[in-house]
Amino acid sequence: xxxxxxxxxxxxxxxxxxxxxxxxxxxxxxxxxxxxxxxxxxxxxxxxxxxxxxxxxxxxxxxxxxxxxxxxxxxxxxxxxxxxxxxxxxxxxxxxxxxxxxxxxxxxxxxxxx
Amino acid sequence: xxxxxxxxxxxxxxxxxxxxxxxxxxxxxxxxxxxxxxxxxxxxxxxxxxxxxxxxxxxxxxxxxxxxxxxxxxxxxxxxxxxxxxxxxxxxxxxxxxxxxxxxxxxxxxxxx
Numbered sequence: 001x002x003x004x005x006x007x008x009x010x011x012x013x014x015x016x017x018x019x020x021x022x023x024x025x026x027x028x029x030x031x032x033x034x035x036x037x038x039x040x041x042x043x044x045x046x047x048x049x050x051x052x053x054x055x056x057x058x059x060x061x062x063x064x065x066x067x068x069x070x071x072x073x074x075x076x077x078x079x080x081x082x083x084x085x086x087x088x089x090x091x092x093x094x095x096x097x098x099x100x101x102x103x104x105x106x107x108x109x110x111x112x113x114x
Numbered sequence: 115x116x117x118x119x120x121x122x123x124x125x126x127x128x129x130x131x132x133x134x135x136x137x138x139x140x141x142x143x144x145x146x147x148x149x150x151x152x153x154x155x156x157x158x159x160x161x162x163x164x165x166x167x168x169x170x171x172x173x174x175x176x177x178x179x180x181x182x183x184x185x186x187x188x189x190x191x192x193x194x195x196x197x198x199x200x201x202x203x204x205x206x207x208x209x210x211x212x213x214x215x216x217x218x219x220x221x222x223x224x225x226x227x
Contacts, residue, residue: 031213040123042204042217043158050213058214090157094213101146101165103215105158 003027004106006091012112019078021109023091030096032074033058033103034066037088049074050096081113116141116207120218127195128226135190135221137205147188148206148215149179158204164188175199200225 007022023032031050035043035058045058047066055066063085067075074093078085088110092103121136139145149161162173169181179190188205205218 033214035217040219042118042120042219043206043215044217045214048214092158092215096213102148102160102163103213105150107157 004091004093004104006089006106006109008109009107010110010112012114013078013081014114015082017078017081017113019081019111019113021076021078021089021091021111023074023076023093023106024072025091025093025104026072027093027095027104028071029093029104030071031094032068033092033094034064034074034076035090035092036060037090037108043090046076081111083113085111086113087111116143116145116209116216118205118207118216118218120205120221122221123219124222124224126224126226129197130194132191132193133195133199133223135203135205135223137188137190137218139186139188139205139207141186141207141209144210145207146210147179147181148208149173149177149188149190150204150206152202152204152220154201161190161203195223195225197225197227199223 004025033048034046037043049055049068065077090108091106094103119138127133147164150158164181172178177192203221206215208215
């Protein structure tokens with residue numbers, strides 16, 4: 001089974017702190033994604049990566065950056081956390097190639113910024 | 115780019131009654147369509163997907179969905195719900211030549227005895 005793990009289920013940080021959210025997948029997937037989930041807004045794409053060292057902005061990249069130094073790990077970075085970044089963050093992955101159609105999701109990290 | 119509209123934000127339903135969750139999408143390219151479910155305090159789990167072929171697709175837990183290209187819809191149905199179906203349901207779309215997903219806002223289904 002594909003496994004996508006996220007470093008924390010719950011995280012509480014203070015405004016202005018630098019925050020790292022880690023995501024690891026164990027199935028050698030090329031493509032990885034970070035979403036945030038907010039009530040009434042569904043999931044919105046923050047950043048994604050199609051390969052190591054590659055990154056592309058999603059729909060709401062402001063205030064975030066990412067790092068993909070190894071294929072299995074995709075990190076989301078909040079350079080200076082703000083209260084409006086309080087949210088549930090979900091990581092997902094999918095392999096490249098035809099026949100691979102659905103993204104596999106991690107359990108999520110609920111981040112609270114005080 | 116693709117977009118998804120889920121027409122109902124909340125759907126209360128009695129146990130053993132049928133339920134339908136509505137989803138419309140827009141896209142300028144051919145698409146793959148998905149329904150995901152999120153149970154309380156859990157991650158997203160795939161319910162079913164439409165890639166091509168038969169427009170009626172069956173998924174896990176007795177759910178099914180019908181793809182209607184002319185109406186750009188992908189409505190989810192279950193003929194008889196259980197208390198355990200209480201969850202949030204997300205419709206999602208991606209272009210067939212892309213890996214990015216676009217999600218709807220979600221529909222919260224609450225099943226009552």
